[in-house]
Amino acid sequence: MDPALLSARAALDWLVELGADEAIGEAPVDRYGLVARTPADTPTPAPLAAPPVVAPSDPVAVAEALAQGARDLSALAAAMEGFDCDLKPGARRFVFADGTPGAALMVVGEAPGRDEDIEGRPFVGVAGQLLDRMLAAIGRDRADADPARAVYVANVLPWRPPGNRRPEGAEIDRWRPFLVRHVELAAPKVLLVMGNSPAQALLGRSGITQIRGRWAEAAGRPALPTFHPSYLLRTPAAKREAWADLLALKARLDHP
Template sequence: MDSAGLRELLTFYADAGVDEPLLEEAADRFEETRTEAEKRAAQRQPAQQKAVAAPQARPAAPAAARAAVPDDAQAARAREIAKSAESLDALREQLSAFDGCNLKTTAKNTVFADGNPQAGVMFVGEAPGRDEDIQGLPFVGRSGKLLDRMLAAIGLDRTSVYISNVIPWRPPGNRDPSPLETEICRPFIERHIELVSPKILVTLGNPSTKLLLNTQTGIMRMRGNWAVHRTPSGLEIPTMPTLHPAYLLRNPAHKKLAWHDFLAIKLKLEEAI
């Protein structure tokens, strides 16, 4: 493989979240488990023999452990915190201080939003990737560059749109967020949309479409059809589900579908002005 091909391969691995090399030979996890079990058994044997010889001591009281807060309680806590935010600045501060989602412990940054909060259209993706986590801004990697070109094709840019994600912290290795993680983060993006109150909402990809439109219908059936996002306070926002730029990078033949969706967004914006 030449240097150019190697560079492209490494770039692909980086975008996919691969940050550790594999070993030359596969590790035998069963052998490792047996070895660890034998070590523990050998360590316990002298202690057991000593316990038989010595008088039985009164067991020490167990140390008080900090009770873990169940995920459903964290989701309820997130709802209360998000509901209390009266401005985007307040919501950003509350999200940065929130410690109820495990994704925050492995992320470098809280990725809040980018663009103009006064814009008429708001785009919502799923979660930050590697570049977004590093820079603290949504859609700045390869997907973001494609999104910028798609916006430019209908006369928009980051000064005339507002962009965020359902999940504000990068999942480790770019894995999919779990349903519990998504549910904990849901109140923050719902309040985010409510505070921005855009004329048009655009959901990018399956996860954000299903969450914000409360549907189990797949994106290929939803895309290109106007729907309605209802905020917790009852605000109804026209919503266009469309394909995620990351999907379009993998399936460039479907860019024509996204182009039709973006033309519909442009027409809707012109009607709303």
């Protein structure tokens, strides 16, 4: 190829890299050959109009729209995983749910911990092992395919908070529309609300020591708040009250 063409091509590529990728005139202009203007010759530019004020997007409204647009659990999981969240960069894996959709019982916890973050499933650490023993005591098993005995398990947040801290109020508000839609699509008969965060998300209140054992309604379904298994591991004396809650749950499931 002609060296002159190669040089011109290299200059063009350089201009494109600088951002000059669009022609604005019919013919090239030799800017070096133009006569410099004096300040008096230079027209005064018109003042720039103030940019329009754009309201920041409301994350709760965005979550509501995405959640309502999900027609099944797979679509909901995809919407949740793609939803913008400050927790996502610090987490390893997205944690959606475990167990059998359509099970009579749905358990709602707070957020993934270290083990859940590694495996990508809720309630698989020490607290999850205690949960499985608690459920087995009332004849329930999340590994059972029979909806009458099966359990479906999810959390308020699908991403692990740093340091395993409790979910913050703003985080609960942001993810609440997804949780409510999750309940609607999983279609359980009864909800077991374990801990303050799910109680705040589904029942609109916390203070689990005061509200545990009292039936309420969440997402159009009977819901029983009780202690989170992590709390029971730290406070073994509370297991007696938790057992009373499990018996009440069993009675509700066996005799709806």
